[in-house]
Amino acid sequence: MNTAVQAELFPAAGDKQPTMPAVHLDQFEGPLDVLLHLIRSQKMDIFNVPIAELTRQYLTLLQQPSDQQSEDDEISLDLDIAGDYLVMASTLMQLKSRMLLPRPELDDEGNEIDPRAELAAQLIAYEQYRLLAEQLGERPRLGRDLFARSVFPEAANIVRPLPEGDLDALLMAFRHVLKRVGGEVRHQIFAETMSVREQMRAVLERLTSGSLQLDELLQDTPGREALVTTVLAILELWRQQNISVVQSDCYGPVTLLAKQSIH
């Protein structure tokens, strides 16, 4: 956490009610991150947090309008993530009320259980990984800080063994295809919604009432797949000499005629 943000946090460190932090939810990685920030920046004891104060600050931060920086930058908090923040809010409020009650809960050895213990453990565990993540990010990384040789001209003309199977790579590749075409491949994309054969029948049917211009025929053909199928159907009908295709002049209209109606 940078010190500028922390400095902003305590314009009046001596006050009983420090003004609310000038931070926003979108700067955090979740409720634990927020709590750690509040605890560490105010030098609270993680094992003995003033739960009422912490809850108050957390809730204020949660309710803080997110559009302070830009008017219509509506925080599009993921519903799942927003849910995680709310769950933490209710956990905190529950802790707060349990702190007011005498402690009936005892552990195996008869010691009183601090209601805050679980949260403290969670925060400590998360803080470790947060720190490790930071260190990992700062490690010299190949392709960012360090670079290896990228071409190997020496290998150009060497006969090499055939590629090996790699299921992970295969699945990754298919994932890419799925994402590109937008979802389920098997049922959606090429599910033979239109067959050339069917379209051939449809074209012939429309030609029974006389000749037809290609434009007309394609005009009411919805979608690219249907277009392609229709054109394929026309070509196939033409090839099988069931229809004739006539174009009287260059760039002129293309007319389709059923074979029977020609003679």
Add this chain to the structure above:
Amino acid sequence: MDTLTSRIEAILFASDEPLTVKRLAVILDDETTGSDIHTSLMALEAHYSQRGIHLIQVAGGWQFRTADTHAEYVQRLWQVRPARLSRSALETLAIIAYRQPTTRAEIEALRGVKTSGSIIATLQEREWIKVLGRKDVPGRPHLYGTGRQFLVDFNLNSLDDLPEASQLLDEDEIQQLVSQSTEANNNE
């Protein structure tokens, strides 16, 4: 070793093509002159002339290459390295595996690009795919499917062991795709 020479050494090493003095000058700071660069290149060339790597001039630029004297060993290194499957080959194979029997036209429609004959050939040579028959449509295109060797090499008991296509995407990605397509429908 001065900083400039060290820097040029690193740049030449990492580059995917031979670099000209001009190109080096663009990459380096503005104050670096062509003659500074030239001096460094001469120093590097001399330094590496007696080593396992040489700095040589190719296609008008400078590039590090292994010394010819070690060619035999370098070959041994690569001869045992299986060639890598390209992204296009992997995508093609994946589509065939999931959609078999399928045609080249379908593969191309899904990938949005032409599938080169050499990709199909490579996969056939490896016996991962085979022609299952012909599709009963105009042009009678080949129908492709996976062969037994595909299961063997990808460590699968049967094709059922391939994860469901929907499992490959995560829930939120599917959500996203669904909302995109409903949006598209609404805009129509």
Add this chain to the structure above:
Amino acid sequence: MDTLTSRIEAILFASDEPLTVKRLAVILDDETTGSDIHTSLMALEAHYSQRGIHLIQVAGGWQFRTADTHAEYVQRLWQVRPARLSRSALETLAIIAYRQPTTRAEIEALRGVKTSGSIIATLQEREWIKVLGRKDVPGRPHLYGTGRQFLVDFNLNSLDDLPEASQLLDEDEIQQLVSQSTEANNNE
């Protein structure tokens, strides 16, 4: 420079991945011993330590890499800046690296937030993490761990080189710490 060292220099240079001493021994002549190779590697490492390229130990093998002091210049070779990793991606990666094998549920419990599928996918695509198997609990969730490319890309020789791996507190230790400290508070 002796022939063996020169030869090893060339082989390492020509390889697209880190080479282990064992791999080098296979490529080199039969008479070459592991300790000969080791001596040459030490000589090369020392020679390159002050240059623009370093010979480093990574993923159990040896590879030449540019010195990080030149990163800024080498990056200019390509138009694109290296992609930044989000904090969530780094946290997810760190948890997987230190706790492997681990599940998405564990990651979410530790971070206190849902892990988006695209983060897992990004890490998988970079081959930093991979599915090691499935956990034998209801739902049979995937178990994730780091792959070899994680070591290669993060400049690690082995997972033991992860910073402070040994100082990481496990759940029991944290529990103990917490119960001790809260007890102390209560006795105040």
